[in-house]
Amino acid sequence: MSGPRPDPEPRPAPDTVSDVIRWAAFSCALVPVVLLWYGTSPAGAAGAALGLAAVTTACRLLLRRSERCARRHGGDGEVSAEDSGAQRGGRHTRRPTPVD
Template sequence: MRWAVFCCVLVPVVLLVYGTSLGGAAGTALGLAAVTAACRVLLRRSERGLRTELRDGLRDGRHSRS
């Protein structure tokens, strides 16, 4: 997650250095932050589902899905 925050800050700074407008850099930062947040939510949801599936599989005596 630290890399995502770093990139969300670094990319707009680089855009400003190379002459992009402040509004364009801010829009890019907001877009990157939104994508990062969505990915984080999806990752947590899939990890939670995997833990549940593993727990239920061990309880039922199954080790993998067929």
């Protein structure tokens, strides 16, 4: 009886940004159809479609930018407490202090 076998090649991470963008594009097409079905004016449905398309485009750009930054800064996407600024403010000492 042998233990679990290691994978010969690591599996690539799923492209979640593309999945999100595909769902957003689907919503951009579906929402105006539903609005028209329920009696909204064509101008209102077109306005909703344009608004959703603008938000989707902005989100896509921001997601791709964050992916590039994550790859540039180590690839794992994790930021330490020091890098994030979580330790700003408060008392700073060089040595550990006892906890009550």
